Amino acid sequence: MIRSARVASEATAHYYYQQAVTLYKQKHYPESLKQLALGLQVDVNYKPLYLLARDIFAKLNGVEERRLFAIALSDFDQFQAFFDLGYHFIDSEHYELAAALLEKALALAPTNIDAAYELAFAYMARFNNQAALKTLAKVDYESDFWAAYLYYQCKLWLKQPEGVAEFIQDVQLLLKKQSLNDSLELIQDKINELEESFKRYQQLTITDKMPIRDWHFVQYGAAILHYNEENKTIAGGRYTHLQGDNQLVYLVLNKLVVYLQTLNRVPEKIIALPDSESELLGQILAQLLQRPCNTLEMMEDFSHCLMVAADSSLFNGIEPLVEVCPQQTVFALNHSWLKRSMIVPDVVGFLTQEYVTSWAEADLEQILTNTTSYYINKIMLNKSFVLEPCFKEHLEFYQSQDKWLKGGIHGGVKRSPYSIESPVGAECF
Numbered sequence: 506m507i508r509s510a511r512v513a514s515e516a517t518a519h520y521y522y523q524q525a526v527t528l529y530k531q532k533h534y535p536e537s538l539k540q541l542a543l544g545l546q547v548d549v550n551y552k553p554l555y556l557l558a559r560d561i562f563a564k565l566n567g568v569e570e571r572r573l574f575a576i577a578l579s580d581f582d583q584f585q586a587f588f589d590l591g592y593h594f595i596d597s598e599h600y601e602l603a604a605a606l607l608e609k610a611l612a613l614a615p616t617n618i619d620a621a622y623e624l625a626f627a628y629m630a631r632f633n634n635q636a637a638l639k640t641l642a643k644v645d646y647e648s649d650f651w652a653a654y655l656y657y658q659c660k661l662w663l664k665q666p667e668g669v670a671e672f673i674q675d676v677q678l679l680l681k682k683q684s685l686n687d688s689l690e691l692i693q694d695k696i697n698e699l700e701e702s703f704k705r706y707q708q709l710t711i712t713d714k715m716p717i718r719d720w721h722f723v724q725y726g727a728a729i730l731h732y733n734e735e736n737k738t739i740a741g742g743r744y745t746h747l748q749g750d751n752q753l754v755y756l757v758l759n760k761l762v763v764y765l766q767t768l769n770r771v772p773e774k775i776i777a778l779p780d781s782e783s784e785l786l787g788q789i790l791a792q793l794l795q796r797p798c799n800t801l802e803m804m805e806d807f808s809h810c811l812m813v814a815a816d817s818s819l820f821n822g823i824e825p826l827v828e829v830c831p832q833q834t835v836f837a838l839n840h841s842w843l844k845r846s847m848i849v850p851d852v853v854g855f856l857t858q859e860y861v862t863s864w865a866e867a868d869l870e871q872i873l874t875n876t877t878s879y880y881i882n883k884i885m886l887n888k889s890f891v892l893e894p895c896f897k898e899h900l901e902f903y904q905s906q907d908k909w910l911k912g913g914i915h916g917g918v919k920r921s922p923y924s925i926e927s928p929v930g931a932e933c934f
Contacts, residue, residue: 518548782815
């Protein structure tokens with residue numbers, strides 16, 4: 506579970522209400538809302554929390570939220586009011602609020618598949634996959650593709666793969682007959698993603714504690730170069746906060762070079778995204794790989810290249826990258842594990858909740874107005890680096906799974922979007 510939403514066992518809804526009121530009076534409205542969500546998790550029927558919610562959202566200019574809370578207050582036994590509230594907070598990614606309100610909605614309509622699906626989604630967004638599976642198991646999930654999809658995805662993540670292969674086969678048969686009512690193309694994409702994940706899962710030796718490396722590979726067919734090896738208990742090898750520096754950047758870029766060489770994926774050219782940080786990374790990699798580096802032009806050929814971005818969110822909106830091109834590797838130095846993105850890069854430097862870049866704003870301004878050569882030399886000044894023994898272990902893993910990675914012969918033809926839901930639990934701050 507997420508630390509910011511952890512309910513103290515001895516606390517009451519009134520306790521959290523008082524905490525929320527104190528923060529509200531201090532004008533700390535987002536923090537007040539977090540305490541309010543904790544109170545609703547303890548007792549979703551505690552009406553003062555709903556009155557306070559209207560006041561908080563008045564300060565946050567939340568017109569729609571105030572309207573929805575008012576409707577819920579008018580009739581505490583109205584399923585639709587609580588479902589609409591929960592659905593709204595799913596959409597705005599307030600998952601703790603959403604879960605509490607959808608629990609109330611499902612209690613009012615225990616067989617409602619839509620409420621069960623949205624509640625399961627809220628649980629998964631906070632890494633509570635066991636609760637999601639139990640919620641879906643209580644309704645007729647097999648009668649709805651999306652509920653069934655989430656159910657079998659949960660089963661796979663909980664290392665209970667029984668029934669997953671049969672579900673995939675049944676859906677593929679229905680797709681061939683065009684017997685599904687929803688968007689066939691979207692369903693085909695999702696069932697392909699699940700099938701690829703299932704096949705990658707079958708390649709692994711399943712253990713009690715599988716690391717984020719293994720699950721990131723299972724989910725996306727993608728690689729991570731640098732892990733939080735010192736503290737795996739908080740975020741499973743991801744970072745919560747990471748302060749970048751030149752030494753770290755140089756180490757990760759060299760890991761990328763070794764990775765590409767080991768897997769025989771050295772590109773013919775490098776294409777950097779047009780922001781200053783991505784361009785700088787591209788120029789450093791050009792020196793390390795002895796390959797030309799160009800800035801992205803949307804109409805160019807993306808095959809036989811290394812695409813480079815400082816952050817994976819910068820790939821959002823570049824639709825051609827959804828399709829995997831021949832001999833193409835997509836790399837991002839940083840990937841945020843609590844933000845959804847259009848694609849998952851084939852390789853990322855590290856996964857963080859918050860990453861502070863290596864370069865100050867003054868440095869970036871200098872890069873924009875002058876040459877990058879000074880900064881390349883600054884980063885590459887200390888050319889000595891040591892690859893940790895654990896990286897060699899990770900490299901051997903990726904080498905053994907090369908054909909199942911994106912770009913490999915069994916890697917699939919599309920890159921998946923990144924979803925924050927994961928089999929590996931984490932705490933955020």
